[in-house]
Amino acid sequence: MTATARPDRSTAAIDVRDLHKSFGPIEVLKGIDFHVDHGEVVCVIGPSGSGKSTLLRCVNQLEQADSGQILVEGVDVCDPETDLDAVRSRIGIVFQSFNLFPHMNVLRNLTVAQEKVKKRSKKEAIEIARANLEKVGLSGRENVYPAHLSGGQQQRVAIARALSMDPDMMLFDEPTSALDPELVGDVLEVMKTLASEGMTMMVVTHEMGFAREVGDKLVFMDGGVIVEEGDPRVVLADPQHERTQAFLSKVL
Amino acid sequence: MAMKRTTKRRVVQGVLYAVLLGGAVALALAADWPTIKANFFKSEGFVPPGSWGDLITIGVKNTLIYTAIAFAGGLALALVLALMKLSPVAAYRWLATAYIEFFRGLPALLVMLFMAFGVTIAFQWTPPGGTTGAGIVALIMVGSAYMAETLRAGIQAVPKGQTEAARSLGMSAGRTTLTVILPQAFRIVIPPLTNEFVLLIKDTSLLFVIGFAAEQRELTTIARDFLASGPTAGTSTSLVQAAILYLVITLPLTQLVSFLEKRQRRSR
C-alpha cells in the first residue's frame, strides 16, 4: 500500500502496518501503525482496554490479527508459512503475571527452553542461566521453586528466563503492575540496565517515570488507535491531544 | 419460657444423643448374637491361618495385579482421549466425545460380558490372559472413559499463561503439552485419579462373572468359593473377611485422597 512512507521498514525490529483486530463484534485494534527500531525503547501507555496488550501479543502471534502486516526483523509473522517458533524464540516476553513454570525450580525455568528449543547442551544452558540470574540479582536462587519467591523476584526470574534465549528484542506487558510498590524498583532497575545495554524493547507500562527516563519513544493508545506518539519527555510534559491530556492528568 | 439459644442447643443435642443410644441398645438386645457369630465370624475362618492364606496370597494379589493393569491401560488410553477431546481437529473431538459418552453410559458388567464372551466368540479372539484378559480390557475401556474426563479437566485447569509463556519461548505445541502442561495437570488430577483407582479395585470383583482358573481368582471370587467349601463352608464368614481385606486397601487410599485434596486447597 503506502510503502513509500517508510522505505526503511525492513530494517526495523518491529514494524506494524494498519493492524486490525476484533474479538467477536468488538474491534480492539482499529488500524495501528507502529514500529520499533533496533536498540530503541518504546513505551506504550493508555487507559485500560485501549488495546495495548493485544497489540503486544499480536507481535509474536499470541493473538492473530484480522488484517494488516506485522514484520519482525523483516519477517512477516502473519504469513502462515513463517516458522513462528523460530521467530518467537528471538522475542522475549515478560508478562504481568510472571507465568513462571511452577513445577520447575528457577534454574530449570531458565534452561528448559534453551535445551529444547535452542538445542543447547545442558552445561551451556546452565552457564547462560547462571549469568542471567546474576544479571537480575538472583544468584544463589537456582534451586528455589517460584512459589517461594516474592513477586518482584519472580518477575526478575521471568526476565532472566527470556534473556537466556538471547532474544533480539524484549516485550514487556505491564511487568510491574502485579507487584507490591516496594518491589517495583528492583524490576525497573533490571529493565533500565537492559535498555542501557542497547536491548530493543517494547514496554507497555503505567510507570511514567520509567518512560520518561528510559524511553526513546512514547506511544499513547486509546480506543484501539494510536492517538499520539513522540519523545516521552515532550509528550509527557506537553501532550498535544485532548485525550492524552485527560489520561495524563489522571495518572500523573 | 423462652430458652436461651445455648440452652436450647444443648437440649437438642441431648435428645439426639439419647435417640442414638436408645437405638444402639435396642439393636444390641434384639440381635441374635450367637447366630450372627456363627454365620459371619466363624472362628475356623478367622483365626489364623484360617482362610486368610488363599484370600491374601491369591485373592488380594490378583485383585491388585488386575487393578494395576486396568489402571495403567486405562490411564494411557484416557490420555489419548483427553488430548483428542482438546484437539483443534473437530473429528478427533467428536470421536473422543462419542467414546466417552458411550462407555460412561453402559454398565461395566455388560461391557465385560460383551468383551469376554461376545467378542471372543464372534471373532475367534484369544486375548492374552484368556477371558480374564478380555474382562480386564473391558475395565480398561470403561475406566478410560472416566479418567479421560478427569484428565481433560486437569489439563484445562492449568492456567492459560503457562501455555503462552512456553509458546513465547519458542516451544512447539507438542513440546508445551509435554513439558509444561501435562506435568502440572497430573499434579492436579492425582486425587481424582486415586479415586478412580479405588473404583477400579472394586470393579475387578465384576471379573467374577467370567470365571477363573483357581490360581487366577480375584478376592471376591475366592470369598464366593469359600461359601461352599473350606473351613467356613455354609457361612458368610469369607465375605466378611473379603470385606475387611478390601477396606484395608481402600480406606488408606481414600484417606490419602482427602489429605491430598486438603493440601492442594491450602497451597492455592
Ligand SMILES: Nc1ncnc2c1ncn2[C@@H]1O[C@H](COP(=O)(O)OP(=O)(O)OP(=O)(O)O)[C@@H](O)[C@H]1O
Ligand atoms: N481474549 C479476549 N477475548 C475477548 N475480548 C478480549 C480478549 N482480550 C482482550 N479483550 C478485550 O479487548 C480490549 C482490549 O484489551 P487489552 O487487554 O488489549 O487492553 P489493555 O490496553 O492491555 O488494557 P489493560 O491496561 O487493562 O491491560 C478490552 O476491551 C478487552 O476486554
Ligand SMILES: [Mg+2]
Ligand atoms: Mg493489558
